[in-house]
Amino acid sequence: xxxxxxxxxxxxxxxxxxxxxxxxxxxxxxxxxxxxxxxxxxxxxxxxxxxxxxxxxxxxxxxxxxxxxxxxxxxxxxxxxxxxxxxxxxxxxxxxxxxxxxxxxxxxxxxxxxxxxxxxxxxxxxxxxxxxxxxxxxxxxxxxxxxxxxxxxxxxxxxxxxxxxxxxxxxxxxxxxxxxxxxxxxxxxxxxxxxxxxxxxxxxxxxxxxxxxxxxxxxxxxxxxxxxxxxxxxxxxxxxxxxxxxxxxxxxxxxxxxxxxxxxxxxxxxxxxxxxxxxxxxxxxxxxxxxxxxxxxxxxxxxxxxxxxxxxxxxxxxxxxxxxxxxxxxxxxxxxxxxxxxxxxxxxxxxxxxxxxxxxxxxxxxxxxxxxxxxxxxxxxxxxxxxxxxxxxxxxxxxxxxxxxxxxxxxxxxxxxxxxxxxxxxxxxxxxxxxxxxxx
Amino acid sequence: xxxxxxxxxxxxxxxxxxxxxxxxxxxxxxxxxxxxxxxxxxxxxxxxxxxxxxxxxxxxxxxxxxxxxxxxxxxxxxxxxxxxxxxxxxxxxxxxxxxxxxxxxxxxxxxxxxxxxxxxxxxxxxxxxxxxxxxxxxxxxxxxxxxxxxxxxxxxxxxxxxxxxxxxxxxxxxxxxxxxxxxxxxxxxxxxxxxxxxxxxxxxxxxxxxxxxxxxxxxxxxxxxxxxxxxxxxxxxxxxxxxxxxxxxxxxxxxxxxxxxxxxxxxxxxxxxxxxxxxxxxxxxxxxxxxxxxxxxxxxxxxxxxxxxxxxxxxxxxxxxxxxxxxxxxxxxxxxxxxxxxxxxxxxxxxxxxxxxxxxxxxxxxxxxxxxxxxxxxxxxxxxxxxxxxxxxxxxxxxxxxxxxxxxxxxxxxxxxxxxxxxxxxxxxxxxxxxxxxxx
Numbered sequence: 001x002x003x004x005x006x007x008x009x010x011x012x013x014x015x016x017x018x019x020x021x022x023x024x025x026x027x028x029x030x031x032x033x034x035x036x037x038x039x040x041x042x043x044x045x046x047x048x049x050x051x052x053x054x055x056x057x058x059x060x061x062x063x064x065x066x067x068x069x070x071x072x073x074x075x076x077x078x079x080x081x082x083x084x085x086x087x088x089x090x091x092x093x094x095x096x097x098x099x100x101x102x103x104x105x106x107x108x109x110x111x112x113x114x115x116x117x118x119x120x121x122x123x124x125x126x127x128x129x130x131x132x133x134x135x136x137x138x139x140x141x142x143x144x145x146x147x148x149x150x151x152x153x154x155x156x157x158x159x160x161x162x163x164x165x166x167x168x169x170x171x172x173x174x175x176x177x178x179x180x181x182x183x184x185x186x187x188x189x190x191x192x193x194x195x196x197x198x199x200x201x202x203x204x205x206x207x208x209x210x211x212x213x214x215x216x217x218x219x220x221x222x223x224x225x226x227x228x229x230x231x232x233x234x235x236x237x238x239x240x241x242x243x244x245x246x247x248x249x250x251x252x253x254x255x256x257x258x259x260x261x262x263x264x265x266x267x268x269x270x271x272x273x274x275x276x277x278x279x280x281x282x283x284x285x286x287x288x289x290x291x292x293x294x295x296x297x298x299x300x301x302x303x304x305x306x307x308x309x310x311x312x313x314x315x316x317x318x319x320x321x322x323x324x325x326x327x328x329x330x331x332x333x334x335x336x337x338x339x340x341x342x343x344x345x346x347x348x349x350x351x352x353x354x355x356x357x358x359x360x361x362x363x364x365x366x367x368x369x370x371x372x373x374x375x376x377x378x379x380x381x382x383x384x385x386x387x388x389x390x391x392x393x394x395x396x397x398x399x400x401x402x403x404x405x406x407x408x409x410x411x412x413x414x415x416x417x418x419x420x421x422x423x424x425x426x427x428x429x430x431x432x433x434x435x436x437x438x439x440x
Numbered sequence: 441x442x443x444x445x446x447x448x449x450x451x452x453x454x455x456x457x458x459x460x461x462x463x464x465x466x467x468x469x470x471x472x473x474x475x476x477x478x479x480x481x482x483x484x485x486x487x488x489x490x491x492x493x494x495x496x497x498x499x500x501x502x503x504x505x506x507x508x509x510x511x512x513x514x515x516x517x518x519x520x521x522x523x524x525x526x527x528x529x530x531x532x533x534x535x536x537x538x539x540x541x542x543x544x545x546x547x548x549x550x551x552x553x554x555x556x557x558x559x560x561x562x563x564x565x566x567x568x569x570x571x572x573x574x575x576x577x578x579x580x581x582x583x584x585x586x587x588x589x590x591x592x593x594x595x596x597x598x599x600x601x602x603x604x605x606x607x608x609x610x611x612x613x614x615x616x617x618x619x620x621x622x623x624x625x626x627x628x629x630x631x632x633x634x635x636x637x638x639x640x641x642x643x644x645x646x647x648x649x650x651x652x653x654x655x656x657x658x659x660x661x662x663x664x665x666x667x668x669x670x671x672x673x674x675x676x677x678x679x680x681x682x683x684x685x686x687x688x689x690x691x692x693x694x695x696x697x698x699x700x701x702x703x704x705x706x707x708x709x710x711x712x713x714x715x716x717x718x719x720x721x722x723x724x725x726x727x728x729x730x731x732x733x734x735x736x737x738x739x740x741x742x743x744x745x746x747x748x749x750x751x752x753x754x755x756x757x758x759x760x761x762x763x764x765x766x767x768x769x770x771x772x773x774x775x776x777x778x779x780x781x782x783x784x785x786x787x788x789x790x791x792x793x794x795x796x797x798x799x800x801x802x803x804x805x806x807x808x809x810x811x812x813x814x815x816x817x818x819x820x821x822x823x824x825x826x827x828x829x830x831x832x833x834x835x836x837x838x839x840x841x842x843x844x845x846x847x848x849x850x851x852x853x854x855x856x857x858x859x860x861x862x863x864x865x866x867x868x869x870x871x872x873x874x875x876x877x878x879x880x
Contacts, residue, residue, distance in 0.1 A: 001684075001709070001710050001711075001718075002709050002710070002711045002721060003711075003712055004711055004712060004713045006564075006623075007564065007566060007711065007724060008562055008563060008565065008566045010727075011563065011724050011727055011728075016727040016731070017727075020522070020726065020727060020730065023519070023521075023522055023730065037519075039518060039519055040518075042510075042513050042514060042517060042518060045513055045516075045517040046513075047498065047512075047516065050494070050516075050739065054487075058487065070482075072487075073482050073486075073487070074482060076485075076490075077482060077485040077697045077698070077699045078479060078480075078698055078699060079463070079479055079693075079699070080699060081463075082463055111551050111732075111733040111737075112733060112734050114731065114732065114733055114734050115732060115733050118731065118732055122588055123447055123448060123451065124446075124448075125448065126446065126447060126449055141731065141734075144730070144731040145731045145732075148562055148731055183446075244441075253519075257517045257739075258517070258518055258519045259516060259517045259518060259519070259520060259738035259739055260739060261551075261733060261734065261735070261736070261737040269441070269442050270442070271441075271442045271443075271444055271447065272442065272443055272444060273444045274444060274445065278441075281442060284451050287450075287451055287456040287459065287460060288451075288588060290456075290459045290460065290463065291456070291459065291554065291558065291581065291584040291585045291588055292551075292554065292558055292585075292732060292733075293554055293555050293701060293732075293733065294552050294554050294581075294701065295701070296701070297551075297699060297700055297701040297737055297740050298699035299697075299700060299739070299740060299743070300737050300739060303739070
């Protein structure tokens, strides 16, 4: 028998339970209409694609790169290069799809974007005075990873128009004054999880300047950038980064398949050794990766590689149907909200929501508290689930908010789901009103 | 420009460079006969196997488990259960192939065995006084991972008949007296990397008793256990573990394909929470895994799953050709050593080696120093490479030893490689002799 107290303290941090909650809520209520999981829709998947892409990559290795059959077998089945073997194709994709110029050697192919986050944190943080800044609310994947490594996390408020840069500036000054080093800021600049918000273009420029002045790196995580509802797409921070302030974290989970667990990090910063020698940060990442997962599955890389070569190294065009699908889902969600939460009725007058320009998520604000009891009531009595926003805050925050994810549904289910949500909220407000009257 | 000094200190530890060296030495000298990499041979691999196994797993999901086409698509393409979806099949395999009884819920499917090591260390180590014990010499994967997490590592000598249990007993007492807690001991009990040595059966029993008395867990890593040269196979520590002292770390890299990056950890210990509630250590592992890699690729799991169902959940029988191949390679290596390093000649009289009962590796002892200069001379002038044993020691040790891996060659290449090695060592000894005479 092991004592919980003797295990790493992060394991009793509520954040780590949230990650489990998010992964399992949909399994607990399989019949409910689920606005909970941040999952891509499966209508774009087909088992046949796996062999088609694998074959395309094998052809590419043989015809374009001149590998022999034995070399191809080594490439597909053996332990591989730590930082991956599709870095050249990813480099071309980044230039085409994002206007990011990154040399292949600066790219680390990771086991999903999550491994990229973990490697970045382990590489950059070494002293107890090193601090990670995050926009608040924030994706659990980064705050949880920071907990695993005993890294101090400091929140900066995210407002409707993105990260509050005035607050960021004050926070940076306060940290310096307290003898702390803000080593990195994590953010999703486009259609953030959980809020759906994006950072306006002028703010991106100012953020890069603030980061450079504070000698702080930016971890730019961009899983949703393709899925714009209103264009044009904004330039990524990395494409605007002329001082090497940005580590770009990419994912193929939304643009290809989540189950492959393939992502990448662009770590093109130069590291200066004590004797004046220089090397790429990607080489440091390689040392860490070799001790976490050795290398990313070559089979999974080959499937992504095949998808890239079949699409001339652009996944934006390959995703045009998915882009339209998520746009229509977000449109359907916004229209259903307008319809089922009319301003004309007293119970719904103070229910509000944001209108994201794209992505999977939006946030609703309610005049009542959004807690697990409400979620339980929602799942059991109305067969609709969603995510309480308080899960994405450190400490307090989000008590009256919930996150809707509209990626894993169809417009018909969205319409029905939002009508169920309206019935839940109407009845919960009436119950709470009645209780308040009784208490009065 | 980032300063090396500001990055995590593990990144300048020589151990982390060794991991890179091991991964890349074969790439630097592609023409050399390589006794360096601990890789399985590729003669057992065929691209067709991937689709055969994948199809078999899809049939299993449909016919045995009654999943619909849509459920199968979710299973193959979507984010999956954190601890994996082939845990039931692995549980059956462990009972058949290793006599290990492990409930499916206690099994965590990992991105190779390496992720299992990392998760184990993160879960178990929390205080600066917690110490990891390792047999010395030791696989870099565990000592490197400990460095990443700032965990103190204490070596215990491994002798020709396995870990020195008297020294272990003294070390445990000394650590306790110094206020330190030996939380876990890592070892490969069967055909260890790098030494090829195995722990005799009576010593296994005593080791379990010592661990129980010291309240210390054992991390049993068993990648090579199938590949016996002289039988019978010894029981794994986990199969003898009636007090829950052993976390068993498994790998499919040698019994299936390395490129899938699928391994597993059996963490069936019970954890006692502060309020008296109990749960499995595997559930704690799940929290950590969700923040490292989210889940292990479902496609890769499906390929392993198909291999398992096609072989009635026993990989021992499926590996009988591979077992014979590695046995013949080890036999060929031992015979070539006898032939090319005759006791009758002065230069080779003091060259010795061990005779492992199985696995991929053996260790040679030379009367001259084994350093990088000798390796360079070996690669450039004799076209044969191997690994200096000093890389597997913390601090001093192994200065006169080298590791030969005989897994990635054929008997013909082994014969030629050992004859080249003999020429290298003869000429190096003559050069050093000549220098000693001149100096005299």
